[in-house]
Amino acid sequence: MLFNSLDFALFFLVVFAAYAALPLRAQNRLLLVASYFFYGCWDWRFLSLIALSTAVDFTVARGLDRSEDPRRRKALLFVSMAINLGVLGFFKYFDFFVGSAEALARTCGFDPPNLRLGLVLPVGISFYTFQSMSYTIDVYRRQLKPARHFLDYALFVSLFTQLVAGPIERAAHLLGQVMQPRKITWNGLQTGAWLFFWGLFKKVVIGDNVAAWADQVFSGSVAWSTGSVVLGVYAFALQIYCDFSAYSDMARGLGSCLGFDIMINFRNPYFARDPSDFWRRWHISLSSWLRDYLYIPLGGNRRGPRRTYFNLMATMVLGGLWHGAAWTFVVWGLFHGLLLAVHHLVRGKKAHAAPPTAFGTAWRRLAMFHAACFGWLLFRAESLRDVGSMLVALVRNPGWSAECTAWLFQIAFLSLPLWAVQILQERTGDSLAPLRLSLVPRTLLYATTAGLLILFANTGSRAFIYFQF
Amino acid sequence: MPRPAEPSSQPLQTAERRWLRRGGWLFPLAGIPLGLWIGRKTWQAVLLVPTLATAGFDAKGLAIGLALAALPLAWLAGLWLERRWPRTRRWPIAPVLAALALLFAETALRTGLGQSLFWQAVLARSGQQHLAREISLFRLEAADPAAAGRPGIVLAGSSQLVYGIDVERLAAQTGQPVHRRAAAGMFPTELVASQGWFDFHPDNRLALMLSGFDLGARHDLFPEAIRPLATVSGLRNLLGAARARFLLRRWRALVDLGSAAVCELWRSRDYARFLLEHPFRAAETAAAAANETATAEQKEAYVRLGANPEMVALCQRSLARFFADMSGRCRQIVVFEGRVNPAYPGGEIAELSRDMREFLARQERQGTVRFVPRAEQALDLPEDLWRDMTHVGPEGRQRLTEAFARALAAPPPPEIRAP
Known part of the structure; x- marks a missing residue:
């Protein structure tokens, strides 16, 4: 059940009507049932995995809270990590690693048996596993008191608004909201309606439409030339941002309507000035998770430059692998790790340099955007061989077809409201700035986006990209 | 919190x-x-x-x-x-004002100027994309107030009519203006849903060509084909003829089509996208692919003709409602029995043709239509006059047009109404 489907509209209306009429405890039970139903619509068999993760982490956290014995606490944490990462690793990486080992064996002249299981990846498993793990680790670190009621904790893990594609919420932020009374307010509804509407616009008007060009280019059905590759990469950069940030906006919007405050996951990442800035703006919930639970425990930047670079690379490679079991993701992670390391190195040397001018800032933004685009080429390509072929075509096959012109027009036309809103958000530093505009520009914005939605929304029910992660 | x-x-x-x-x-x-x-x-x-x-x-x-x-x-x-x-x-003043702005855009698009600008833009870009060309011609003719004021023959139907009838020749032979309201893929479900485009003058004569092929060509509701021409009166007849379970299973399509029937912006959205995809030049490169797709669809239709009996029954029921409704809104409905290439494969076509013939004969007995069966057409269309399995070539087009003109020129039989 996609957020951009009529089924979901019907589902949410029913849930919201019932929710508004119930007291807190009943509200939580309703949301839990609704969330399991929502997830079960994809594949009810995988509900058992959420239930397993929930039960393990709830039990382990209570044990961690009660115990003062460090060895027992470590053992409990190990149990939780082993089960969570075991399930995640089995479903997500088993076939990948076995397949890679088979390929290696074949290149060495062996004839290995086919051990791949052809597993189906449970939708959103990486998201809820990380969310649940962060809770256990926080309790282990005594940064958080465990949940008292199992159902409250189960709702924290499975809340349908952000269950399948994040943001990866922290218990410190969301669990408290689950346990305390919530109010449906006019302001919350207004904000929620705008966020959902804006997310819907980004997803079905921009993301899904530009995806057609990106798909054609990356699948090779369009001849690779400078024009087609550059435009294909731009299209994918826009697609992945509009698709993923749309889901986050819609999740926040739905949460706001229900009285929850779901964390911000994107802050205009294509306005980033450097790699560190990019990761403070892109998929914030994952990058902050990796920072808090991987980079800092590895030592962060406290153990000298070499160790810092290693930590950055390791964190980004694992971050890349989190996205999926393919070598392209590993290389994408390596590329971003390298960018961060180089930036760290350069920043260290220019610590006392004067702040950049407006031109300098614009130049940095442009450079970072193109660096991110290069990353997307690695990320989206079907294989590393395709990456090579596309880069060769980019350099050796200059050309710009009439089809490229038409697509450039389409991409620019559809994304105009996006850039207008992002510039406003960036200048004000306020993600809800469109709501604060005065009557006329607000009306123009609503009318334009609604008109584009009616005329150009892609109704093909294309799934969100990050569902596969 | x-x-x-x-x-x-x-x-x-x-x-x-x-x-x-x-x-x-x-x-x-x-x-x-x-x-x-x-x-x-x-x-x-x-x-x-x-x-x-x-x-x-x-x-x-x-x-x-x-x-x-x-x-x-x-x-x-x-x-x-x-x-x-x-x-x-x-x-919520801004959302209300935005809704009013959209209402203004909707009204502007419905005006003669809005329709003319929009569909001429589509026509100019249609290139070899036959469907875009046919729909834009259909809509441009429908938007022409001068044509709407002249009663004449309203020619409605699928590509068999588009490619089978020479409109100018038909107008010359019958001595009446001919309003073309035909487009590829206008099978009974699409035809019925488009009703609102046919009833613009009470003195019109609605001329259709229906065959067993039309009855069995669709295997399900096809919103993409219905949407650009959906009208409220037509959709009411189409959906009124469907069983509740059928409708319930297709509720998403119904929301889509209902929106198209009442909102011109939604109805025209496929062609607004078409304009966006071809901003500066006509669709050239995609034309071959589009025509290929049509051929592939046709081939599939040949093989799976009448595969869904529920749709065959829906076509008959909705056509019956359509005829009953339209007979009160125009002077006469003439249904010319259609045909396919004699070399058409499979036995399904004969059975469906018989069903269609019996259905139309029943309708004639009820007095809603004048049915011109093949036996009365004096028309010979041997295999070599067909371009493919369902469309005639130039010589066939000439013969079919003449037969059509003869049928339309024949004096209407005395009115027989069901008690």
Whole structure:
């Protein structure tokens, strides 16, 4: 059940009507049932995995809270990590690693048996596993008191608004909201309606439409030339941002309507000035998770430059692998790790340099955007061989077809409201700035986006990209 | 518990006021020339060729320019309103105004000028995409007020009619204006849903060509084919003929088609996308692929003809409702029994043709239509006169047009109405 489907509209209306009429405890039970139903619509068999993760982490956290014995606490944490990462690793990486080992064996002249299981990846498993793990680790670190009621904790893990594609919420932020009374307010509804509407616009008007060009280019059905590759990469950069940030906006919007405050996951990442800035703006919930639970425990930047670079690379490679079991993701992670390391190195040397001018800032933004685009080429390509072929075509096959012109027009036309809103958000530093505009520009914005939605929304029910992660 | 903060709009609105003070004069300065330029360039942009209409002063362009010039005044009025009565910010005035703006756009698109601009733009870009060309011609004819005022023969149906009847020759032979309301893929479900485009004059004669092929060609509701021509009266007849379970299983398509029936913006959305995809030149490269797809669909239809008996029954029931409704809105409905290439494969076609013949004969007995069966057509279309399994070639087109003209020229039989 996609957020951009009529089924979901019907589902949410029913849930919201019932929710508004119930007291807190009943509200939580309703949301839990609704969330399991929502997830079960994809594949009810995988509900058992959420239930397993929930039960393990709830039990382990209570044990961690009660115990003062460090060895027992470590053992409990190990149990939780082993089960969570075991399930995640089995479903997500088993076939990948076995397949890679088979390929290696074949290149060495062996004839290995086919051990791949052809597993189906449970939708959103990486998201809820990380969310649940962060809770256990926080309790282990005594940064958080465990949940008292199992159902409250189960709702924290499975809340349908952000269950399948994040943001990866922290218990410190969301669990408290689950346990305390919530109010449906006019302001919350207004904000929620705008966020959902804006997310819907980004997803079905921009993301899904530009995806057609990106798909054609990356699948090779369009001849690779400078024009087609550059435009294909731009299209994918826009697609992945509009698709993923749309889901986050819609999740926040739905949460706001229900009285929850779901964390911000994107802050205009294509306005980033450097790699560190990019990761403070892109998929914030994952990058902050990796920072808090991987980079800092590895030592962060406290153990000298070499160790810092290693930590950055390791964190980004694992971050890349989190996205999926393919070598392209590993290389994408390596590329971003390298960018961060180089930036760290350069920043260290220019610590006392004067702040950049407006031109300098614009130049940095442009450079970072193109660096991110290069990353997307690695990320989206079907294989590393395709990456090579596309880069060769980019350099050796200059050309710009009439089809490229038409697509450039389409991409620019559809994304105009996006850039207008992002510039406003960036200048004000306020993600809800469109709501604060005065009557006329607000009306123009609503009318334009609604008109584009009616005329150009892609109704093909294309799934969100990050569902596969 | 953290909550989304109450919007504080003051700093942003101060910035807006400052920006208007600094740059508001640009709107009248640039707006009027821009409006005049838009007005002058409109036809050129629509038709993709320089035209005489681009020359000279254009009052519409001036109106656009004045509207652009007045924007800062409206903007300031909005700011003043929200400063004077801050509570109005909590009211959903902007969404209501946006809805009104969309209503205005909807109304503008429905006007003769709006329809002419839009569908001429589609036609200019249609290239070899036959469906875009046929739908745009259909809609341009439907939007022509002069044609709508002249009663004549309304020719409705699928590509068998589009490629099988020479409209000019038919008009010459019958001595009546012929209004073409046919497009590829207009099988019974599409035909019934399009009813609103046929009943524009009570003295019209509605001429159809239906065969067993039409009865079995669709295996399910096909919203993409119905949407561009959906009308409220037509959809009412189509859906009224369907069983509740059938409708319930297709409720998403019904929402889509219902929106298309009442909202021109939604109805035209496939062709708005078409304009976006071909902004500067006609669809050339995609044409071959589109025509190939049509051929592939046709081939599939040959094989799976009548595969869904539920759809065959729905076609008959909805056609019955359509005939009953339309017989009161036009002078006469003439149904010419259609045919396919004698070499058409499979036995399904014979059975479906018999079903269709019996159904139309029943309708004639009820007095809703005048049925012209093959036996009365005096028309011979051997295998070599067909372009493919369902479409005639040039010689076949000539013969079919003549037969059609003879059928339409024949005096109507005395009215027989069911008791």
